[in-house]
Amino acid sequence: MVHSIGWKVAQDPARETTLASKQVTGRSWRQRRFSAIGWRYVMLMVLIFSLSSAWSLLLIILNLEPSKSANYILHTESLDHGHFWQSHKAASSIQVTTIALLLVVVGVYWYLLYLLLVQPPSHRIRPGEAKPRKRKILRRIPTVDKEGKQQRAWQRPVLLILRWLGRVVAKLYRSIVSADGKYRKVWHVLMEVPEVVLQILTLREYMAQGLDPSLLCCYASLMAFNAFVAFYGIQFRWNEATIHHILKDSIVDAVFAVFFPALVLFCSLSAFQDDLKTVKIRQRFFPPRMFERKARNYVNAKELDMFSTDFESLLGAMLLHSLESKRMLQRGLRAIVGFFFLVYGIGCIVYTVVAVHASRNACSSYPECVQFDYQWVPGAPNVACGCLAYVDRDLAPAESEELIDVTQTLAELASAGKLQTVQLVNRKINGSLPDTLQACRGLRNLVLIHTGVQVFPTWASSSFSKLEYLHIEGASSDADLMELPSDLFTSMTGLHTIHLSYHAYLPELPAMDGLEALECVYLGYLNSITELPSWGDLPSLQVVALEGLPQVRVLPGVEQYADSLEMFFVQDTPACCSGFLSQGDCNTSFPNCCTDDSSSLPPTCLVMPDEHNFIATNATLTVFNDFTANVSNFCDAAQATCPNAMTTLKFAEEDVCTGVLYRECSSESEGPGIGFNEDMGCVQCVHSQDLIDMRKAEISAGCTCDKVEEEWLGCT
Incomplete structure (x- = not known):
């Protein structure tokens, strides 16, 4: 006879009672556990574990895509074609290690939530009494007598020793990990030592990075808070329930793992909202020219550098919150250990405040040093200014003003060898870069705009091997840069942006072969350049901007960059009309290929058939077709100039602005x-x-x- 499932359930009261009893039992042990801990503490622990795991997942995303994450958070995708932040990914080995550790941390927090909310309590076993399963295992282990029958006599001592060691290890393990273990608190205190060491190393790293002093003092205060919690627990709360120790540790760990990084991120994001608002508006009104729409040049350089420092400190954050445990010392030793934590906590604050004060005094003579490391060695006579970022800009100079010579200042700040960012705008450098800059092997950003620098020294290639951002821009009325070493980019494996513009007398450019990290290339208004350098293998190339190159008739082949290339901007360049893009047919109606003599082609045209090899391949034309549809970015006749055109002289009227912006x-x-x-x-x-x-x-x-x-x- 076939019965329905519903009938069978209705006719099985015993099963129904069992299910109900299980549900009641599940509710009862949770109620007992939560009541013993305290409902408020339970909610707090759930909140802490959830926030910590969520923050760890966010850090994984930030490590994987730092630039895209910053663009998404601040809505800056439209600025500089998504390359506004220039946040570079860490090395693959570091990235994999960091993500693996963060995943472990997430797993630990989820496991703690499982233990708190899902896993029922285990039955207590009286000392000396083993669980049934353990008793079965012990029965299977042969005794010494039985083993003597099965093994040779010389094996008996070995088995006895192994069995004794196993029991000692198991007993020690239970005394450490169990809630009422004899040595649990000893272990808990010992685990504070690596946590303290990691906190000290992290503070030193933050100070070396030049993190904002207010954030440094905040971190030192948190270290002191952690030490005071340990001191209070050792001296006055030694016999407190284990769950309360775990709760306090969880709160402290969450402060380091969530609160402080979140504070750093908040300070970074709020640092220059006004500047971001301004450049976003300018994007709507500026003419569609790549070189005038460089948003990165118009924001506050100090705040941008501080954002980069703060943001990168998150990517390399130490995983201090993964450490947990504590338990039991004798009274005299407890007093010594507690006093150590008290002195350590006070020392953290004192050292940080003194280091900030000493470093500020050392750099007070250089107001343009907007970021410096914070160091203090007790007993040392003087603290040198460890400048990290030298930014001296005059974005609105009056026409009659002479540029201020900063060559000596740059040389003095570079002597410490710690400069990572140099940005000079409308300041003068005499001839070449100072030789003391050779010691700054950690230089990452070099921006020189309207400085009059004419020569790059030969040591630049080896000394600037860690350079990531290079921007050298001259003035349209001056000679400016006249020579670059042919091997300038040889060792710059981390270089991701090159910007060279307004250098009328620069004869040639260095080869760019092997720049694996290169993402953006901006070349403009280089009147003496006749051909572009060899590019070779550039697997990361995404943005290329070429403008105002009056003698460049041929563009580099781009078929090998088809997968990575996002923007190819070409304006006011003879390559648009020389025949390079049109199977050798020169377009003399295009301004860059204009001619006064209709009987002969201008020199900007390719000569056929002698220069047939210069014509773009079908693969290159296929890639260019993705960009030619937008003439505002590719070969717009309205933006081109004729080299033979006569300039019209205008009567110079008196300028009433006299160097005042927006007058x-x-x-x-x-x-x-x-x-x-x-x-x-x-x-x-x-x-x-x-x-x-x-x-x-x-x-x-x-x-x-x-x-x-x-x-x-x-x-x-």
């Missing part, structure tokens, strides 16, 4: 204007309604403004 000005011939510094040059009266509308939009968005000079724009 109202006007011209009888061109109408209203605004004081502005195009290309970070001198402030002049620029007659552009787009610039006026741009500044009005910035003021409406809440950006800071001058109530006197910008009242006409709506600043109140």
Whole structure:
């Protein structure tokens, strides 16, 4: 006879009772456990474990995609084609190790949640009494007498020793890990030692990175808080329940693992919101030219550098919160250990405050050193300024001003050998870089805009092997850079951005072969360059911008970069019309290939059939087809210039702006204007309604403004 499942359940009260009893039992042991711990403590532990595991997962994402993560959080995907932050991934070995450790930490926190919420309590076993399963195992282990019958006589002592060792290890293990174990608290205190060591190393790393002093003092205070908790627990709460020890440890670990990194991230994100707001608005009004839309040049360099430092400190964060345990010392030893933690906690704060004060005094003579490491050696006579970031910019110089010579200052700050960032805008460097910069082998960012530097020394290739960002920009009216070493990029394996522009007399560029990390190349207004250098294998290449290269008739082959290339910007370059893109047919109607003599081709055209090998291959043309549809980025005739065109001389009217940004000005011939510094040059009266509308939009968005000079724009 076939019965339905529902009928069988209804006719089986014993099974129904068993299920109900299991549910009641499950609720009862949870109620007993939570009541013993305290419901508030349970909720706090669940919150701590959940936040810590979620933060560890976030750190994994940040390690995998640092730039994309920063772009997503701050909505900066549109700035510099997604390369605004220039956050480079760590080495694969470091990345794999970090992610593996973070996954272990996540697993530990989930296991703790499982133990707290899911796993029922085990039955207590009285001392000397083994569990049934253990008794079965022990029965299977042959005794010494039985073993004597089975083995030879010389094996008996070995078995006795092994059996004794096994019992000692098992007993010691139970005395350490069990809730009422004899040595649990001893182990708990001992595990504070590696935690303290890691905290000290982390603080030193933060100080060496030049983390913001307020964050350093905060971290030192947290270290002191951890030490005071340990001191209080050893001296006054030694016999406290184990669960309360674990809870306090969990809170302290969460402070280091979640609260402080979250504070660092918050400070980083809020550092220069005003600048980000400004550059986002400028993107809407600036002309569609790659070199004028470089958002990275317009934000506060100090805040950008501090963000990079803070953000990278998260990526290399030590996993201190993975350490847990503590338990039992004698009274006299407890007092000594407790006193040690008390002195250690006070020492953390004192050392940090003194180091910050001493380092600030050492660098007080260099206000342009916006970031420096914090060091203090007790007994040392003087602390040298360990400058990490030297930033000296004048973004709005008056036309009549002479550039300030900073060669000597740069040489003095470089003598410590710790510079990682150098950014000079509208400052003068005499001829070549100072020789003391050779000692700065950790230099990562070098930005020189309108500095007049003419020669790069031969030692730059080896000394700047860790360089990641290189931006050398001259002024349109000066000679500026005239020579670069042919092997400049040979050792720069980590270089990811190259920007060279406005160097009219630079004859050639160094080869770029082997730059595995290179992502962005900007080359513009290099009047003497006749051909681009060898590129070779550039597996990470994503953005290429070429503009104002009046003698370059051929572009490099890009078929090997098809998978990685995201943007190829070409404007005002003869390669657009020389025949390179059109099977050798020169387009003389295009401005870059214009000619006065219709009987002969201009020198910017390819000569057929002699230069047939220079024509782009079908594979290269296929890649270019993805970019030619947007003429604002690729070969726009409106943005090209004819080399033979006569320039029209204009009567120079008096500039009433006199170096004041956004001052109202006007011209009888061109109408209203605004004081502005195009290309970070001198402030002049620029007659552009787009610039006026741009500044009005910035003021409406809440950006800071001058109530006197910008009242006409709506600043109140």
